[in-house]
Amino acid sequence: MNKPRLVVVAGVIEKQGNYFIAQRFDNASQGGLWEFPGGKIEVGETPSQALERELYEELAIRTVTGLWLADSVFDYGDKIVELKGYLSHWQQGEIQLNSHQQMAWVSLSQLGNYQFCAADYPIITALHDYIALKSHTEV
Numbered sequence: 757m758n759k760p761r762l763v764v765v766a767g768v769i770e771k772q773g774n775y776f777i778a779q780r781f782d783n784a785s786q787g788g789l790w791e792f793p794g795g796k797i798e799v800g801e802t803p804s805q806a807l808e809r810e811l812y813e814e815l816a817i818r819t820v821t822g823l824w825l826a827d828s829v830f831d832y833g834d835k836i837v838e839l840k841g842y843l844s845h846w847q848q849g850e851i852q853l854n855s856h857q858q859m860a861w862v863s864l865s866q867l868g869n870y871q872f873c874a875a876d877y878p879i880i881t882a883l884h885d886y887i888a889l890k891s892h893t894e895v
């Protein structure tokens with residue numbers, strides 16, 4: 757039997773130098789692990805539309821999708837996840853945690869203290885690279 761291949765979008769939201777991360781419910785797939793919020797792309801959606809819809813459903817905030825950070829493919833055994841990571845810019849609303857058991861705002865260096873879903877590590881690397889590049893090009 758072919759394994760399902762899910763195409764999933766995830767958004768990195770920054771506020772005052774910290775990044776939003778959320779912990780999956782213990783009883784979900786990849787339970788208890790941390791992630792960037794997002795979810796599966798539905799038929800007919802662009803990645804940005806899917807991400808803006810998911811962040812509204814999961815966190816009740818309106819966002820605009822920004823720069824693409826990285827794509828990552830990981831085989832979890834029962835399914836293959838193709839994760840697309842983007843920056844997401846918070847526009848409106850206060851965060852309500854509708855789909856996660858915990859949230860945190862953490863600095864770039866603190867991201868290393870959390871155990872993320874395996875597919876997220878290339879996104880975290882791309883975020884580090886992006887921030888390093890940005891700090892070198894800003895005067």
Ligand SMILES: Nc1nc2c([nH]c(=O)n2[C@H]2C[C@H](O)[C@@H](COP(=O)(O)OP(=O)(O)OP(=O)(O)O)O2)c(=O)[nH]1
Nearest residue numbers: 764766784785786791792793794795796837873875
């Ligand atoms: N939203 C999100 N999902 C991620 C990330 N990293 C990662 O491996 N995933 C995986 C976990 C899930 O298997 C899948 C996304 O599914 P989902 O968040 O829409 O919801 P779900 O729990 O209903 O998924 P599933 O159990 O039906 O597979 O992608 C991430 O950073 N954000």
